[in-house]
Amino acid sequence: MTGPAEDPGPWPGLVLEWRRDMTGWSALVVYAITAESVTTTVQTWVPAGHLRPS
Numbered sequence: 240m241t242g243p244a245e246d247p248g249p250w251p252g253l254v255l256e257w258r259r260d261m262t263g264w265s266a267l268v269v270y271a272i273t274a275e276s277v278t279t280t281v282q283t284w285v286p287a288g289h290l291r292p293s
Contacts, residue, residue, distance in 0.1 A: 241289045246272055246281070251293065258284075266290060 240252045252270030264287040271280050
């Protein structure tokens with residue numbers, strides 16, 4: 240998935256849930272970001288257009 244401007248990725252992630260609203264489909268995803276020697280996980284809703292198959 241491609242992340243927000245501050246963490247553009249692409250990052251491997253896992254889709255946890257889908258939802259549809261007036262703007263289209265979004266996915267609740269969790270992904271890991273490594274910066275220097277620290278890894279953290281992020282869980283957030285992203286527009287479906289930010290996802291691609293693995």
